[in-house]
Amino acid sequence: MAPPGAPRSGDAIFASVERVNAELFTLTYGAIVRQLLTDLEEVEEVNKQLDQMGYNIGIRLVDEFLAKSNVTRCVDFRETAEVIAKVGFKMFLGVSASVTNWDADGTCCSIILEDNPLVDFVELPDTCQGLYYCNILSGVIRGALEMVSMKTEVTWARDMLRGDDAFELQVKLLKQVPEEYPYKDDE
Amino acid sequence: MATTACFIIVSRNDIPIYEAEVGSAAKREDAAQLHQFILHAALDIVQDLAWTTSAMFLKGIDKFNDLVVSVYVTAGHTRFMLLHNPHNDDGIKSFFQEVHELYVKILLNPLYLPGSRITSSHFDTKVRALARKYL
Numbered sequence: 001m002a003p004p005g006a007p008r009s010g011d012a013i014f015a016s017v018e019r020v021n022a023e024l025f026t027l028t029y030g031a032i033v034r035q036l037l038t039d040l041e042e043v044e045e046v047n048k049q050l051d052q053m054g055y056n057i058g059i060r061l062v063d064e065f066l067a068k069s070n071v072t073r074c075v076d077f078r079e080t081a082e083v084i085a086k087v088g089f090k091m092f093l094g095v096s097a098s099v100t101n102w103d104a105d106g107t108c109c110s111i112i113l114e115d116n117p118l119v120d121f122v123e124l125p126d127t128c129q130g131l132y133y134c135n136i137l138s139g140v141i142r143g144a145l146e147m148v149s150m151k152t153e154v155t156w157a158r159d160m161l162r163g164d165d166a167f168e169l170q171v172k173l174l175k176q177v178p179e180e181y182p183y184k185d186d187e
Numbered sequence: 188m189a190t191t192a193c194f195i196i197v198s199r200n201d202i203p204i205y206e207a208e209v210g211s212a213a214k215r216e217d218a219a220q221l222h223q224f225i226l227h228a229a230l231d232i233v234q235d236l237a238w239t240t241s242a243m244f245l246k247g248i249d250k251f252n253d254l255v256v257s258v259y260v261t262a263g264h265t266r267f268m269l270l271h272n273p274h275n276d277d278g279i280k281s282f283f284q285e286v287h288e289l290y291v292k293i294l295l296n297p298l299y300l301p302g303s304r305i306t307s308s309h310f311d312t313k314v315r316a317l318a319r320k321y322l
Binding site for chain 1 (some may be wrong): 295
């Protein structure tokens, strides 16, 4: 499905980019979530804030992704999802995900993460039951896709911290925003 | 053979953060309070002893009738205290070491506040399984 020249997986790119120690990464993210919980107090607010932070990361990250990964324009949303799962996740998180559960018209799918470095050591205490600990990821995907003119809605369908057997992100394409040029032809 | 064993974890600020009765002996009604009392009484001895040695495992530091108190002090001065029948030293040492690993995992959880009560049911199950295996 991927055009020739586009990498099928992010292994090669992952091998060449700079990396940090996994525990440093995990604990840094943990510290952020912990701080948000202290500052905002409400779990719902924390979810929102994480999503917003992810969004802000995503709108920048997509440029880096396109610059380094050499992927060419995706023909449809199916391919976009595959590229995110196979190349994007591998490149930035070091794990690859799989895409399943397509609906009939190809606008809604699930990205499934078997392994998630963000949640090493984490166990949700009773006081944080409503927390989507990895909500930053959904924000990243939403932000990144918005920058390449796709409005999406990303929600968590399964979460291992809540006792499920995998992480499942449901990505729903709301609409393709046609590219707008900021100038008129006759000007 | 029926064994008595009571395991508690005391934080560096002398607050008990985890307690479990892990013995197989039939319980007396007042046993839990008695065991806690003995273990807490041993804290003073631990405090004196902990700085005289570099070993983490302090074996048989206190006695009460036929029961012995053994303690494992982590680098962060959290104390694992076990009240047990006097036998099976190797098992107790292994028990402490494995509990230490579990404790480090709990400590690495960003949502756990160091020094607060350990409420994780996963931890509890694992500790009880270790107790069955080693004690």
